[in-house]
Amino acid sequence: MDWFYDIPRQFLIGLADEGIIHYTFLYEFVVNGFLCAFVIGPLLGGIGTMVVVKRMAFFSQAIGNAALTGVAVGVIIGESYTAPYMSMFGFCILFGLLLNFSKNRTKMSSDTLIGVFLSISLAIGATTLLWVSARVNTHILDTVMFGSILTVNTTDMNVLLVTAVLTALVALPLYNQMLLGSLNPSLAHVRGVRVHLLEYVFVLLVTILTVACVKIVGAVLVEALLLIPAAAARNLNRSIRGFVLWSIAFSTISCLVGIYAPMRWDLPVPSGGAIILSAATIFLITMGIRMVVPRFREAAL
Amino acid sequence: MNERRIHGPAIELDGVSLTLGATRILENVSFSVAAGSIHCVIGANGGGKTSLVRSMLGQMPHTGRIQIQWHDNRVVGYVPQVLDFDKTLPVTVNDFMAMACQRRPVFLGVSKSRRQEIDEVLERLGLAGKGRYKLGTLSGGERQRVLFAQALIPEPALLVLDEPMTGLDVAGHDLIERSIVEFAQAGGTVVWINHDIVQVKEIADTVTYVDREVRLQGNAREVLASGVAAGLFPSLANALPAT
Numbered sequence: 001m002d003w004f005y006d007i008p009r010q011f012l013i014g015l016a017d018e019g020i021i022h023y024t025f026l027y028e029f030v031v032n033g034f035l036c037a038f039v040i041g042p043l044l045g046g047i048g049t050m051v052v053v054k055r056m057a058f059f060s061q062a063i064g065n066a067a068l069t070g071v072a073v074g075v076i077i078g079e080s081y082t083a084p085y086m087s088m089f090g091f092c093i094l095f096g097l098l099l100n101f102s103k104n105r106t107k108m109s110s111d112t113l114i115g116v117f118l119s120i121s122l123a124i125g126a127t128t129l130l131w132v133s134a135r136v137n138t139h140i141l142d143t144v145m146f147g148s149i150l151t152v153n154t155t156d157m158n159v160l161l162v163t164a165v166l167t168a169l170v171a172l173p174l175y176n177q178m179l180l181g182s183l184n185p186s187l188a189h190v191r192g193v194r195v196h197l198l199e200y201v202f203v204l205l206v207t208i209l210t211v212a213c214v215k216i217v218g219a220v221l222v223e224a225l226l227l228i229p230a231a232a233a234r235n236l237n238r239s240i241r242g243f244v245l246w247s248i249a250f251s252t253i254s255c256l257v258g259i260y261a262p263m264r265w266d267l268p269v270p271s272g273g274a275i276i277l278s279a280a281t282i283f284l285i286t287m288g289i290r291m292v293v294p295r296f297r298e299a300a301l
Numbered sequence: 302m303n304e305r306r307i308h309g310p311a312i313e314l315d316g317v318s319l320t321l322g323a324t325r326i327l328e329n330v331s332f333s334v335a336a337g338s339i340h341c342v343i344g345a346n347g348g349g350k351t352s353l354v355r356s357m358l359g360q361m362p363h364t365g366r367i368q369i370q371w372h373d374n375r376v377v378g379y380v381p382q383v384l385d386f387d388k389t390l391p392v393t394v395n396d397f398m399a400m401a402c403q404r405r406p407v408f409l410g411v412s413k414s415r416r417q418e419i420d421e422v423l424e425r426l427g428l429a430g431k432g433r434y435k436l437g438t439l440s441g442g443e444r445q446r447v448l449f450a451q452a453l454i455p456e457p458a459l460l461v462l463d464e465p466m467t468g469l470d471v472a473g474h475d476l477i478e479r480s481i482v483e484f485a486q487a488g489g490t491v492v493w494i495n496h497d498i499v500q501v502k503e504i505a506d507t508v509t510y511v512d513r514e515v516r517l518q519g520n521a522r523e524v525l526a527s528g529v530a531a532g533l534f535p536s537l538a539n540a541l542p543a544t
Contacts, residue, residue: 053390173404176399176403176404183384183386183400184385186355187381189358189359190358190379234389234391239391240391240407240408298389
């Protein structure tokens with residue numbers, strides 16, 4: 001796949017060489033980070049709107065924590081500790097499916113059940129990581145938790161690209177059905193929507209997205225990028241169209257700024273942290289606009 | 302007289318029972334609904350009306366037999382009791398209609414093939430010009446009309462209505478009632494949970510009173526004129542106009 005990535009890589013490096021863009025783009029890892037940002041931004045921004053509608057913000061957090069256990073399992077079974085994708089995907093998918101199965105069986109509210117699983121995943125993750133910490137460079141754990149574009153390689157980009165294509169192919173045709181299923185499951189069922197099946201599909205999508213973004217954004221912070229741009233877009237929009245398109249825009253801008261700014265100004269901030277801080281800044285601005293501009297005024301209670 | 306162009310199904314329920322947890326919701330419910338008729342399900346709160354309707358829609362683990370004799374069109378238009386959703390969500394009336402009626406992702410806009418149909422139905426229900434309004438900012442009655450509007454696209458053969466008149470003003474009440482009557486006159490079948498006994502007597506063809514089990518059923522006017530009905534509805538004698 002290197003030939004495929006080389007086209008935009010050479011283009012950006014050429015621009016940097018001619019002094020049109022900043023010289024940091026001469027570094028391949030910066031260009032890789034940028035390419036990933038153009039995939040992660042729209043992907044998490046778009047799916048994030050559904051996460052907000054379905055009130056599943058903390059589900060992704062639980063999956064992020066489960067990814068920590070996935071890394072530990074990968075180390076135990078001898079996978080590459082810099083990219084233990086098999087273990088992360090395997091464990092996180094099992095974890096996500098179990099969570100959704102429990103939700104359907106217990107009929108407990110999402111926030112309660114996700115809260116329970118969030119704690120469980122954190123406890124297991126912390127325990128297993130401590131257990132294997134003697135066997136690996138513990139710095140790699142920082143990378144998994146908070147993201148680092150320095151370590152992004154072609155394998156990571158391939159995983160991200162395949163995940164993005166798969167998510168788009170599944171989520172676009174099913175978007176309306178998923179939305180209707182979360183607004184009124186009974187009505188959706190009458191309209192031929194397989195509500196429970198789509199819940200599992202959505203859980204799987206968020207799970208593989210979370211795992212695919214771990215290297216860039218970090219397991220602990222993926223949830224924030226699913227949530228904050230969508231929340232910011234929600235502040236300013238009255239329609240689904242504006243909600244989704246602005247969420248995608250905010251998410252992409254956050255990723256680009258978060259990757260570029262630490263390089264450009266030599267800031268000691270990991271990419272994941274910088275991305276989320278950018279998104280948080282956008283959210284605060286939209287909140288300010290909402291508070292000040294009269295057209296957003298609503299009932300006090 | 303209207304030409305009957307919709308082929309509504311006949312429906313037959315035979316010994317339908319439903320138990321959820323330790324609670325017996327329905328007990329051996331049997332009745333039939335003629336094709337192209339308006340059938341009202343009435344009864345006290347908690348009597349199992351919504352559970353009965355949801356059993357008909359295949360959403361409840363009931364026992365017994367429910368047979369719907371479809372013709373070519375198998376579309377069900379369903380109006381749930383309430384649209385229980387987060388009112389701050391950025392969903393407009395057009396968004397809601399589009400997400401219910403089309404496959405194209407709603408954030409790409411209403412598809413051309415549905416645009417005219419949606420506009421016509423909204424106008425018919427007194428919602429012209431409300432398409433861009435946020436669903437959460439509409440009044441309860443307007444939201445109820447939107448819920449009813451989505452049930453008409455695509456054209457159904459069977460309308461299943463769970464108290465669609467809740468919160469409606471007089472104008473909205475009349476508009477929806479007229480739509481239901483026109484639908485049945487065109488040949489569509491209507492199953493309607495309704496608490497308005499006067500309305501039931503005026504426009505329903507048949508009626509079933511459900512309180513866990515069937516307490517009354519038959520021709521609406523005859524059933525509601527019976528002495529048993531007067532016992533079930535203490536205010537019936539005053540509410541019903543003299544026949």
